[in-house]
Amino acid sequence: MLPVSSFRDPDGCCFAWGKRILRVVDPDALAEIEPFLASGTAVQFVARQQLVATRKLDSGELDELRQAEGFEELARRYEVGAVLEHERVDFPSYPYEWPPEMLYAAAMLTLDLGQACLAEGYGLKDATPYNVLFRGSKPVFIDLLSFERRHPGDPVWKPHAQFCRTFLLPLLAYKHWGVRPADVFTKRRDGFETNEVYRFCGPLRKFLPPFLMQVSLPTWLSRKGADKSIYREHILQNHEQARFILDSLFNRLRRALQRVEPKPGRRTVWSDYTDSCSYTEANFSAKEEFVSAALAEFKPSRVLDIGCNTGHFSDLAVRAGAQVVAIDSDLSCVGTLWRQAHEQNRSILPLVVDLCRPSAAKGWRNRECTSFLERATGAFDAVLMLAVLHHLLVTERIPLDEVLDLAAELTTGVLIIEFVETGDEMFQTIARGREHLHADLTPATFEAACRQRFQIVRAKQLDGTHRRLYLLKKAGPKESVAA
Amino acid sequence: MWVLTFTPSQEGKGLAGYPLAYVDPGTGQLILQMAVAACVGALFYLKRIRVFFRKLVDKWFKKH
Numbered sequence: 072m073l074p075v076s077s078f079r080d081p082d083g084c085c086f087a088w089g090k091r092i093l094r095v096v097d098p099d100a101l102a103e104i105e106p107f108l109a110s111g112t113a114v115q116f117v118a119r120q121q122l123v124a125t126r127k128l129d130s131g132e133l134d135e136l137r138q139a140e141g142f143e144e145l146a147r148r149y150e151v152g153a154v155l156e157h158e159r160v161d162f163p164s165y166p167y168e169w170p171p172e173m174l175y176a177a178a179m180l181t182l183d184l185g186q187a188c189l190a191e192g193y194g195l196k197d198a199t200p201y202n203v204l205f206r207g208s209k210p211v212f213i214d215l216l217s218f219e220r221r222h223p224g225d226p227v228w229k230p231h232a233q234f235c236r237t238f239l240l241p242l243l244a245y246k247h248w249g250v251r252p253a254d255v256f257t258k259r260r261d262g263f264e265t266n267e268v269y270r271f272c273g274p275l276r277k278f279l280p281p282f283l284m285q286v287s288l289p290t291w292l293s294r295k296g297a298d299k300s301i302y303r304e305h306i307l308q309n310h311e312q313a314r315f316i317l318d319s320l321f322n323r324l325r326r327a328l329q330r331v332e333p334k335p336g337r338r339t340v341w342s343d344y345t346d347s348c349s350y351t352e353a354n355f356s357a358k359e360e361f362v363s364a365a366l367a368e369f370k371p372s373r374v375l376d377i378g379c380n381t382g383h384f385s386d387l388a389v390r391a392g393a394q395v396v397a398i399d400s401d402l403s404c405v406g407t408l409w410r411q412a413h414e415q416n417r418s419i420l421p422l423v424v425d426l427c428r429p430s431a432a433k434g435w436r437n438r439e440c441t442s443f444l445e446r447a448t449g450a451f452d453a454v455l456m457l458a459v460l461h462h463l464l465v466t467e468r469i470p471l472d473e474v475l476d477l478a479a480e481l482t483t484g485v486l487i488i489e490f491v492e493t494g495d496e497m498f499q500t501i502a503r504g505r506e507h508l509h510a511d512l513t514p515a516t517f518e519a520a521c522r523q524r525f526q527i528v529r530a531k532q533l534d535g536t537h538r539r540l541y542l543l544k545k546a547g548p549k550e551s552v553a554a
Numbered sequence: 555m556w557v558l559t560f561t562p563s564q565e566g567k568g569l570a571g572y573p574l575a576y577v578d579p580g581t582g583q584l585i586l587q588m589a590v591a592a593c594v595g596a597l598f599y600l601k602r603i604r605v606f607f608r609k610l611v612d613k614w615f616k617k618h
Contacts, residue, residue, distance in 0.1 A: 081576075127569060182615075183614055196577070226589060227587060229579045230579075231583060231587050232583035233580075235583060236580070261578070267584065289582030291584060292581065293581040293585075294582075302584070311598075316595055316598070320590075320591070552604075
């Protein structure tokens with residue numbers, strides 16, 4: 072069967088066919104979704120690139136799809152009213168890879184869409200960060216089947232609890248206890264239950280805002296148990312009143328979200344690296360020129376910046392015309408980079424990913440969310456590894472051959488890498504007396520290892536330092552970048 | 555103000571064919587949402603009364 076990545080919704084499923092993202096929709100759901108897609112709200116959000124563009128496959132395309140291997144089995148499991156094709160988001164990412172700032176942006180988009188579609192007689196039937204991907208730094212809502220017709224007299228928003236579990240409570244936990252999105256979403260598909268956050272609270276905090284309304288009261292009320300009648304629909308005769316109640320709920324959620332907005336300024340070991348690092352001004356300029364020249368020469372369309380830190384070199388790649396995915400293990404750096412990219416509308420997708428422990432495949436049968444390496448392999452025509460190799464070799468004890476093998480898998484074109492010799496000040500700082508383990512790490516051995524996988528286009532020694540920059544080109548014919 | 559209606563007329567659908575819940579609505583959260591909704595629903599009528607009296611006052615001032 073074709074690999075189905077989204078299957079919980081009874082109205083259809085999402086799957087990949089080659090590079091195309093398709094969605095089977097059952098006939099009843101199609102009758103709901105088509106009018107919504109034609110509505111003013113949907114058109115507006117698609118135009119603003121906040122809702123994924125979608126079209127229906129015509130009969131010819133559907134016939135072709137029916138011939139595809141695996142579709143017949145899929146059609147047996149799901150009633151096919153139509154097949155929709157979604158605009159592909161270049162690099163999917165998941166909430167456990169986001170800094171809190173991106174989770175906040177996804178939450179705001181969910182609320183904006185959830186409230187705006189009320190005017191069309193629709194509502195969201197779920198509210199989870201897995202409905203949102205990021206195109207560069209901009210969030211885009213991708214789950215079209217989340218939209219359903221609402222009874223105009225229904226004043227209750229059923230996904231409210233899921234919104235709290237997956238957006239509000241994780242952001243609250245980050246603000247007060249530094250709990251990262253990765254800590255929440257790596258182990259929990261549906262975020263934090265209120266009773267889990269309740270256990271974090273001390274005796275006084277349980278009675279203080281915002282914990283009283285968002286954590287304590289729901290926990291106490293759920294302990295009492297409830298009559299099943301609360302799960303039934305409660306309809307008001309006055310539709311205007313129902314809408315008033317819903318608008319009030321969305322406005323309250325928006326204010327609650329704003330109170331847990333992640334603030335800039337959390338300092339970490341690496342958050343001011345660019346300011347405090349040991350390069351002289353001349354050497355830093357030389358490094359910039361080397362990278363800029365390489366990018367101008369090869370004109371990559373997709374760049375992966377490993378160990379991006381503040382994103383200075385990701386910026387250079389964007390200015391050279393590339394779309395950039397920038398990864399770093401430092402949450403604060405990634406959050407700051409996202410904030411800047413979002414404000415300046417730069418096509419940089421920053422993710423919290425440790426290359427030595429990248430996100431694994433997750434979900435049912437490890438198929439719902441693909442691993443970072445599966446998404447990244449062959450997806451970039453240039454990879455930057457600046458001031459990161461020595462950390463991999465020394466701190467993480469990854470052999471040089473392994474690092475270069477991975478780099479060769481990630482890039483389809485060029486690798487721009489900074490080699491740091493054992494005499495470098497930072498190398499010695501992180502080695503802490505273990506330099507003998509890297510006695511054979513010399514520029515000659517490094518270059519010999521590179522030549523097994525790459526051609527060395529050029530190299531540059533930074534004056535007065537033990538650092539060299541290398542521009543390496545993948546040996547053999549260049550493979551086309553995954554579109 | 556509240557009309558409690560439950561119509562399991564179609565499989566997976568509630569009132570007049572509108573879908574039933576899809577995600578876990580959470581017991582405590584749902585109770586709290588409905589309690590707050592009841593209070594806000596009452597405010598809706600207070601707001602209407604306030605708007606009515608404001609229009610009345612504006613009319614009186616215009617006349618005089």
